[in-house]
Amino acid sequence: MKVIVIGLDGARLDVIKKWVKEGHLPAFEKLIKKGTSGNLRTTLPGPHSVPAWTSLFTGRNPGKHNVLYWRQLKERDYKLKTISSKDVKTKRIWNYLSEMDKKCIIVNALLTYPPEKVNGILISGWTTPDQDREYTYPREIKKILEKFNYRIVPECRNRSKESLDRLYKALEARINVVYWLMENYEWDIFINIFFETEILHHLYSSFLDPLHPQYNPEYEKIVMGCYKKIDSFIQSLIDNIPKTTIFVVSDHGFSPVRNKIYLNFVLEKHGFLRKKRLFHKSQYKTTNYIKKIMKITLPETIKKKLQRKRVEKEMEMVIDWEKTRAFCAMGAIGDIYINVVGKYPHGIVSKEEYNNVREDIIEKLKNDPEIGDKIRGIYRREEIFSGPYFDQTPDISIFFNGKCYSNLYKGVAAEPVDETVGFHTLDGIFIAYGTDIKENYTITNAKIVDVTPTILHIFGIPIPRDMDGRVLKEIFKGDSEFAKREIVYQEIDEKWRIRERIRKLKFEGRFGTHSISQKR
Ligand SMILES: [Zn+2]
Incomplete structure (x- = not known):
């Protein structure tokens, strides 16, 4: 049994269903008609991509995995720190699978930098600081990615043609990398997150809804173009990899903001x-002068860094x-x-x-x-x-x-x-498809923390008792092995229990x- 998890950051089921109805997404149509689908309730605070994906891959709430945002308060302090994969305090799905000797390939999952050792391959996603870092396990994978012109996060910050070209190139490179890894390495579970959808929804949310005053069919086509590429990618997975359960999930939905x-x-x-009181007038003038100089002379990345530092400093001073x-x-x-x-x-x-x-x-x-x-x-x-x-x-x-x-x-x-025309909402998407998955079934109460226990159940791995999620047993056909098989639980490991006790x-x-x- 193999499992593929396709993450579409920020994807909305209503938008996908609309395009399916209009005939633009035949593979999604197949997934929905021949599989199980519904909304996936995300986690708070936020919703925000970093805690949400961490809850999805740990099956736990932020009080257990320790991830609230990409920068969060230091303990006993008013200062913020940028967090990394080391701040995730519980195991993620690939840790459980690796321990059971299952081969894992993880591409672009959020908050996986620095990359950890897995039984397979891990390519870190956003919050990797930049592409010069060692963002793959094993290290040599990075060289191969460079040949594909792989980008962790496409540089697309506005709706200009250049920005969109970069996004579409990055999307293509990501898909090619996934094909290449699938063909050339062994895997039992393949996880790939498309971050391009999140970027496009941030930039175009109000243009997608025909009832919104800003609705724009040209802009709708741009976002749909990304989904169409993902659709043909999914179609080739369905055609070429039999006996596989496919999950398509997102971390939250999107809505236009006002x-x-x-x-x-x-x-x-x-x-x-x-x-x-923040500044004396004279200090304020100096700051403005420095800002002007910065604008002319400094590269974008350094400007951003300085700006971030300034906001932090202002918080403290203000x-x-x-x-x-x-x-x-x-x-x-x-x-x-x-x-x-x-x-x-x-x-x-x-x-x-x-x-x-x-x-x-x-x-x-x-x-x-x-x-x-x-x-x-x-x-x-x-x-x-x-x-x-x-x-x-x-x-x-x-x-x-x-x-x-x-x-x-x-x-x-x-x-x-x-x-910013789009921001996160509570409902992401959940789609499951495969020979053991119920056909044309709508799931109504799936939560983001349910995904990991459900996949562990498929692999016959006991579910840690402290997971907040449950096995979504209702998605399996009644006569399938997974519906019949009893859910097995495991106690949480001793190290974690001691840590919990000390913190308490x-x-x-x-x-x-x-x-x-x-x-x-
Ligand atoms: Zn997101």
Whole structure:
């Protein structure tokens, strides 16, 4: 038995179904009609690609795998750090399969840099810092990729023809690399993530929906072109690799956005956050002068790096921590942290005050005249997270309705935007196809954490008990081996259990008999 997992970052089932109906995607039509399909509910905070793919490949929530965003708060600090594969604190699907001697090829999965040793091949995806690094295991694979002009992330930041050409070239190179690896190496599971779909949905979301005022059939064709290429790729997999179960999954959906919300401004407005005065006028002038020089002289990559550093520095300089009870640290994932005594260097909220402060924030935000109606979900951490990294998760996570996304600070609560026309929504896609998969079946309650346990079950590998997901047994035909086979579980390994216990003790030590209770 072989398994192929095709990840289409940010793909939406409604868009795919529309193009299937119009006859543009014959392979997808086959997958849906002869297989099982439905929405795949993603994970919070966010939704964001990095925690979502990590939940998909670990079968666990961020409180267990420790991944919230591509840059996240350092422990006991207000500073952010860029995370890497080393920050993923639980095993991913390829670790379990490698241990059972199954051959794995993983191409472009997010947050896999630096690449780890697997029983097969691993090619790191985004957040690899740049292509000069050693981003493959084994190392020699990199040389082969260069011959294909392989790009980890295509340089496509706008809708110019040059940008799109680069994206389509990268897509073609990725498909050629996948074919080449499939033909030349042994594998039991092949995982490939297309990141091109995420880039296109960010740039074109509002142009895809015929009901949206910005709908543009020419732009729709550009995005559809990418899906058509993936469609013919899938068709060749169906034709050439029999006895294989194919999964097509995405990490979240997409929607056009109209508003950007600045959470730290909202917190300031309600008296939870206090700002310092940032610059004297003279300093401000100097900064502007330096910015102008930078614009002319520095290459794009260095400019970006400096800008990032500046934002970080500004965060530190701007917020008056001793007068701040709550803050947003990452922005795009709708995260709010409470400045707790003992947890942060200048914490001011005591454990006795914690619950009242948190409830107060939730009430004020829900009833805020500028942003209240834009909130679709607001969650206390124990409602959505559990596990040894629970204390690193946001105290409050906000999910905005599809028309909004959040950011850190500007002198307004919300403002209209059009520079980024698409942002993430809760529902990604789930499609399964193969001889053992039910035909023309719609699955209604699949979650992103269910994918890994389902695949482990196919391979007959026991499911670790601490996984949050379940085996989607309903996708298998009643007479198939996988429907009949009992689900077997395994205890989590001792090293992990000890780590969990230590973290729990640390957490309780800091919080005493705090009223936060974990789900499991
Ligand atoms: Zn994504």
